[in-house]
Structure formats: structure tokens, C-alpha cells
Amino acid sequence: MRExxxxxxxxxxxxxxxxxxxxVFLMGEEVGHYQGAYKVSEGLLDKFGERRVxxxxxxEAGFAGVGVGAAMVGLRPIIEFMTWNFSFVAFxxxxxxxxxxxxxxxxxxxxxxxxxxxxxxARQVASQHSHAVAPFYTSIPGLYVCQPSTPRDxxxxxxxxxxxNSPVIFLEGETLYGVKGEVPDEGVEELIPFGVSRVxxxxxxxxxxxxxxxxxxAMAAAEKLVADGIECEVIDPRTLRxxxxxxxxxxxxxTNRCLVVHEHWPYGGPGAEIVDRVQREAFDYxxxxxxxxxxxxxPMPYALNLENEVLPTEERVIGAVKRVTYAK
Amino acid sequence: xxxxxxxxxxLLGQYRSMMVIRRFEEEAARHYAKxxxxxxxxLYIGQEAIAxxxxxxxxxxxxxxxxxxxxxxxxxxxxxxxxxxxxxxxxDTGCSRGMGGSMHFFDVARNxxxxxxxVGGHLAVAxxxxxxxxxxxxxxxxxxxxxxxxxxxxxxxxxMSLAGIWKLPIVFVCENNQYAMGTPLERTSPLKDLSIKxxxxxxxxxxxxxxxxxxVQERIAEAVDRARTGGGPTFIEVLTYxxxxxxxxxxxxxxxxxxxxxxxxxxxIHVARDRLLELGVEESxxxxxxxxxxxxxDEAVKFAEASEPARQDVMLSTVYAEEGES
Numbered sequence: 001m002r003e004x005x006x007x008x009x010x011x012x013x014x015x016x017x018x019x020x021x022x023x024v025f026l027m028g029e030e031v032g033h034y035q036g037a038y039k040v041s042e043g044l045l046d047k048f049g050e051r052r053v054x055x056x057x058x059x060e061a062g063f064a065g066v067g068v069g070a071a072m073v074g075l076r077p078i079i080e081f082m083t084w085n086f087s088f089v090a091f092x093x094x095x096x097x098x099x100x101x102x103x104x105x106x107x108x109x110x111x112x113x114x115x116x117x118x119x120x121x122a123r124q125v126a127s128q129h130s131h132a133v134a135p136f137y138t139s140i141p142g143l144y145v146c147q148p149s150t151p152r153d154x155x156x157x158x159x160x161x162x163x164x165n166s167p168v169i170f171l172e173g174e175t176l177y178g179v180k181g182e183v184p185d186e187g188v189e190e191l192i193p194f195g196v197s198r199v200x201x202x203x204x205x206x207x208x209x210x211x212x213x214x215x216x217x218a219m220a221a222a223e224k225l226v227a228d229g230i231e232c233e234v235i236d237p238r239t240l241r242x243x244x245x246x247x248x249x250x251x252x253x254x255t256n257r258c259l260v261v262h263e264h265w266p267y268g269g270p271g272a273e274i275v276d277r278v279q280r281e282a283f284d285y286x287x288x289x290x291x292x293x294x295x296x297x298x299p300m301p302y303a304l305n306l307e308n309e310v311l312p313t314e315e316r317v318i319g320a321v322k323r324v325t326y327a328k
Numbered sequence: 329x330x331x332x333x334x335x336x337x338x339l340l341g342q343y344r345s346m347m348v349i350r351r352f353e354e355e356a357a358r359h360y361a362k363x364x365x366x367x368x369x370x371l372y373i374g375q376e377a378i379a380x381x382x383x384x385x386x387x388x389x390x391x392x393x394x395x396x397x398x399x400x401x402x403x404x405x406x407x408x409x410x411x412x413x414x415x416x417x418x419x420d421t422g423c424s425r426g427m428g429g430s431m432h433f434f435d436v437a438r439n440x441x442x443x444x445x446x447v448g449g450h451l452a453v454a455x456x457x458x459x460x461x462x463x464x465x466x467x468x469x470x471x472x473x474x475x476x477x478x479x480x481x482x483x484x485x486x487x488m489s490l491a492g493i494w495k496l497p498i499v500f501v502c503e504n505n506q507y508a509m510g511t512p513l514e515r516t517s518p519l520k521d522l523s524i525k526x527x528x529x530x531x532x533x534x535x536x537x538x539x540x541x542x543x544v545q546e547r548i549a550e551a552v553d554r555a556r557t558g559g560g561p562t563f564i565e566v567l568t569y570x571x572x573x574x575x576x577x578x579x580x581x582x583x584x585x586x587x588x589x590x591x592x593x594x595x596x597i598h599v600a601r602d603r604l605l606e607l608g609v610e611e612s613x614x615x616x617x618x619x620x621x622x623x624x625x626d627e628a629v630k631f632a633e634a635s636e637p638a639r640q641d642v643m644l645s646t647v648y649a650e651e652g653e654s
Contacts, residue, residue, distance in 0.1 A: 025463070051463065056490070057489065057490070057493065059486040059489060059490065061452065061482060061483055061486050062452045062455075062483075062486025062487055062489060062490045063452075063486075063490065064452070065449070065450075065451070065452020065453045065455065065456060065483070065486070065487065066452050066453075066455050066456035066459050066487075066490055067456060068452075068453050068456055069452065069453035069454060069455060069456020069457045069458075069459065069460070070456040070457065070459050070460045070463070071456070072441065072453070072456070072457065073391070073441075073456075073457045073460045074460060075459075075460050075463060089482075092446055092449050092483070093449070093452065093453075096446045096449055097444075097446075097449060097450075097453055101442075102646050102647070102648070102649050103427050103643070103646040103647060104424060104427055104428045104432045104434070104442070105424060105427075105428070105432075105434040105436065105442065106424045106425035106426075106427045106428070106434070106642060106646060107642070107645070107646040107649075108424075108434055108436040109434070109436060109441070109442075110649035110654070111649075112649070112654070141647050142647055142648065144648075163651075164651060165648075165649035165650065165651055165652070165654050166648045166649045
């Protein structure tokens with residue numbers, strides 16, 4: 001194992017898959033000559049040239065649609081949204097086209113495409129640039145949704161996404177790009193399958209399900225709770241559609257308590273979906289209501305003190321764990 | 329601009345093809361009224377010359393995209409009327425196995441890549457298939473049809489813009505039938521001549537009447553050749569008229585009887601028939617073609633009625649594609 005930053009892990013995944021398969025190309029705003037708005041695609045233009053690393057005008061609906069069309073007839077596009085906030089103007093291409101073509105054509109066509117980019121709040125970029133978009137895309141049959149928390153998962157899942165024959169929504173995090181973590185050595189290929197949750201921390205007292213930036217908040221909170229004699233089991237689903245409930249249910253049967261921690265708004269979405277499935281599949285094992293720590297139900301304000309209040313914090317996680325474990 | 333002199337046999341084939349579309353849709357309308365066909369049904373009646381001419385201007389490997397008003401181009405491209413009618417009836421033998429209906433015909437084997445039902449939504453997708461042809465250096469052109477209503481939505485602008493920048497091998501054909509649903513062009517566009525829009529994307533523009541199949545073929549062929557030989561995209565505005573409402577639920581009260589009757593004087597099928605008679609084709613021969621077409625459509629209806637309903641396993645197995653090398 002070696003240590004890589006999250007952005008480097010993503011870059012390696014794209015580089016390896018582009019080397020492996022000539023049908024794979026990267027398209028988006030400033031992915032080429034500018035070397036990527038967040039430097040994820042740095043160096044790829046030099047390596048693969050303008051045929052396969054394609055700068056676009058600011059036209060998300062246009063280039064998302066071009067990607068869908070190219071995928072329909074045999075290419076394997078990676079479409080980068082500079083941030084997922086800008087995917088909203090391409091919503092129709094993703095929802096009405098990418099997610100529908102396979103069925104609409106009775107299976108005659110399929111759309112092997114990856115839409116990727118940073119998701120969620122960065123730092124003080126205010127309401128229009130801080131969306132955590134998972135609820136919108138996880139609700140759509142026909143799409144896969146990945147939201148890796150660690151560099152290793154980022155690389156392994158992106159490679160799987162690029163090889164998938166269906167459209168994949170790949171949610172990265174601007175504040176995660178610099179995070180370092182262990183990644184398999186060069187030459188060791190790891191493809192992480194969709195729909196396999198990862199147990200990140202073992203504990204007997206409370207199950208925490210979390211992903212994305214709040215994963216790190218929850219892990220830090222879990223370490224602090226040790227001092228109170230509470231051992232949390234932390235599970236990262238890694239892909240939100242398909243959602244692997246197996247390890248989550250198994251864990252809740254052991255801990256009898258469950259907390260879901262996520263950045264997206266509380267109304268619906270994968271957070272609420274997990275709560276629903278836990279209450280249905282582990283009802284008899286629960287000793288407390290399933291709780292959630294979420295982004296607050298407001299548009300994101302600019303002011304730092306308020307942004308800190310909106311996003312999940314260690315304090316809120318610790319408070320919620322104590323409530324469901326009836327600890328003081 | 330002089331009308332080209334058509335070859336008699338070519339024109340007879342085109343006449344037959346237009347008759348197939350006309351009779352197919354008249355029959356579809358009847359079955360819609362009877363409740364045998366559900367959802368939306370947008371008829372192409374009056375516009376047939378454009379689809380038929382376009383198909384004759386294209387090669388087999390070329391990709392075709394159309395809006396939800398897609399029966400005409402599918403049939404012109406060679407989709408059997410049986411598969412088309414069965415789709416309208418929601419049957420497993422339909423061209424989209426009952427998953428698509430009237431608005432989502434597909435015939436991938438013939439490179440007809442769909443009827444698309446969000447106005448303006450398929451133009452960029454069509455450009456994407458042309459992008460693939462350029463990426464792989466394939467000898468393949470994409471033709472993308474849409475109505476004049478599409479020229480006001482953002483999807484039109486972004487697709488035209490990207491096709492222009494990248495000089496993609498694509499022909500955009502705007503079938504201007506004068507009404508965006510129930511709203512006439514003068515209330516939806518500041519331009520009367522939409523082909524001017526081509527300039528904004530540094531592409532060639534063209535504009536002509538759509539009732540003479542030979543003329544339409546000649547002009548679309550010019551644009552297809554341009555795309556095929558590296559000359560980049562073309563934006564074409566074809567002036568046409570639909571004799572029916574926007575869909576079956578539209579009584580078309582926004583236009584006058586006089587206007588409709590006047591436009592019907594230029595029914596592309598009558599125009600072709602008159603031309604064939606001028607060229608010396610016996611009237612009885614044309615009547616024989618009509619009868620043959622009637623029979624073919626009757627058989628299509630019988631086939632659709634007798635077919636098995638759409639299948640649940642197809643519905644469930646086409647949400648996600650099978651994984652593995654493809």
C-alpha cells in the first residue's frame with residue numbers, strides 16, 4: 001500500500017482506464033488545457049491529447065447530452081461537472097435520457113457513461129454552490145450512484161464506474177480532494193464492486209451509517225466517544241444506489257441502535273431510505289428510535305459561523321449517539 | 329430554384345413510402361379513437377415527404393434521430409408497419425417491445441435511434457453520435473429532426489453550438505410545421521426565417537418547402553454530403569404543415585379551415601401522384617400501389633391485435649444494462 005490523495009486516486013483511475021480502453025474519454029469544462037478546476041485531470045491532456053481530453057464551453061446540458069449520445073453508440077465518456085451544482089442545467093439529459101434509453105429501447109441501446117465531479121459544500125461558497133445532490137439522483141431507477149469517502153474507494157469505484165454498462169453518478173467532494181489515504185500499490189488493480197458496504201470501524205454499542213465528508217466527522221466522533229465507554233461501529237455504504245443494507249442490518253442486530261450521518265438535507269434521500277429499511281428489517285432489534293444527523297433544512301448561508309452550524313459536526317454526532325444509547 | 333427532375337421509379341418508391349405512412353397513421357388515429365392505443369399520438373400527416381426524402385438522401389450506416397412525431401421516419405427507414413403498429417398497441421412484438429409507445433420508436437438495426445419526447449432534449453444526444461463518428465473517424469453522418477418549437481429552448485442552442493465548434497458530421501433538420509403545439513411561429517420567434525440561426529453557429533443554413541419529395545431529397549443530400557466530406561454541420565429549415573392537430577387530443581382550433589384547405593392543396597402525396605401521372609405512370613398502377621398499402625396496413629393491425637402483451641420481465645431487466653465487457 002502507498003498513500004495517495006483523493007484527487008490523485010481519481011486521476012489514476014481515469015488514467016489507467018483510458019490506457020486500457022480507447023473508447024474512454026474525458027470531457028468537461030477546463031479538464032484539459034487548464035488541467036482541471038480542482039486538478040483532478042492534471043496531466044491527462046499531455047498524455048492522451050485533445051482527441052480524448054476535451055475542453056467544452058460552459059454548456060452542461062450540451063456536453064452531458066453529447067456524452068449520452070456518444071455512449072449510446074459505443075464510446076465510454078467520463079463527463080466532468082465542475083461541480084454537481086451545475087448538473088441541474090443538465091438534469092434532463094441525465095434523468096430523461098441517460099436513465100431511460102436502455103428501457104425505452106427495450107434493451108437495444110445502453111449508456112455506459114460516468115458523470116463525475118465535486119459534490120456538497122466546499123467552504124463558504126453559499127447556497128447555489130453547496131448542494132449535496134445524492135437525494136435527486138438516488139431516486140432515479142436506471143442510475144447508479146457512488147459517493148466514495150476514501151482515496152482507495154474513490155479509485156476502485158471510479159474504475160468500476162468507467163467499466164459499467166449503465167450511467168453512473170459519481171459524487172466526489174471538494175473538501176475531500178486533499179485527503180490522504182492508503183491505495184493499493186502501482187500495478188495492483190483493485191475494482192471495488194457497486195453495492196458492497198464497508199465496515200470502517202468495529203464497535204458493539206451503536207451503528208453509525210455515513211458517507212462523504214461526514215464520514216470523517218463521524219469517525220472522529222467515534223474516537224472521542226471511547227472516553228465515554230461507547231464503541232461505535234461505522235459503516236460506509238460507498239454506493240448509495242445500489243445500497244447494500246446487509247452489513248448495516250447485521251450491525252444493528254448487534255448494537256440495537258442506529259444513527260445515520262449525512263450532508264444532504266433531511267427530507268427524503270438515501271438517509272431517510274436507510275432509516276426506513278432499518279426499521280423494517282431490524283424492527284425487533286432496535287432499542288431506540290433511529291436518529292439522523294444531517295445538513296440542516298435550509299439553503300446554505302455564506303457566513304462561516306452559520307455554515308458550520310448547517311453541516312454535521314462532531315458535537316451533533318456525539319449528542320445523537322448518546323441519545324440513542326441513553327448515555328449521559 | 330428549379331425543381332429537380334425525379335427518376336420515375338425512385339418517385340414511385342417514394343410515393344409508396346409516403347402512402348404507407350399516411351395509411352398507417354390514419355389507421356392509428358382510428359384505433360386511438362377506439363381506445364386500442366393509449367397515451368399520446370402525434371401524427372405526421374402532411375409532412376411525409378420530408379422523412380421519405382431524408383431516408384433516400386442517407387446511407388444505411390447513418391444515424392437518424394426524431395422527436396415524438398416519429399412514425400413517419402421509422403416507417404420510411406424500413407421499420408415494418410407490423411412492428412410499428414404493435415408498439416402503438418403496447419405489445420411485446422412492437423419495435424420497443426411496448427416500453428416506448430408512439431413517442432419512443434427505436435430500430436437500432438436500421439440506425440434509427442429513436443423518437444425522443446422532451447422538446448430540444450435529443451439534439452445534443454444526436455450531436456453525441458456524430459461526435460463518436462468523428463472520434464472513430466467513421467464514414468457516418470447523423471441527421472436530427474425537430475420542430476420549430478425546439479428552436480426556442482436551450483437544448484437547441486447548446487447542441488448547435490457544440491456541433492459548430494467541433495464541426496461534427498451532423499445535419500439538423502427543423503421541420504417547421506408553423507405551430508409549436510397550438511402556438512403559431514409569429515408568437516414564438518422574433519425571426520420569420522429560422523435558417524438565419526445557422527450563422528450564429530458558423531454553419532451553413534438552408535431553407536425550402538417540404539411538399540416536393542424530389543426537391544427535399546436533393547437539398548438534404550447536399551447537407552449530408554457536406555457532413556460526410558468534412559464540411560461540418562448544416563442547419564436546414566423545411567417549411568411544412570401538419571394536417572392534424574399537435575396530438576390526437578388537439579382539435580387545432582387555433583387555425584382556420586381556409587388555411588388548412590389551402591395547405592392541403594400542397595399535400596405531398598398528391599403532388600407526387602400528379603408528378604407520376606405527368607411522367608407517364610398509369611393511374612391504375614398507382615391505384616394498385618394504394619391497394620397494396622391498404623392491405624399491408626390491415627395486416628399490421630391484425631398482427632398488433634393478435635400479439636402478446638408487453639412483458640414484465642422485459643420491463644424489469646432493462647432498468648440497468650447487463651455488466652461485463654461490451
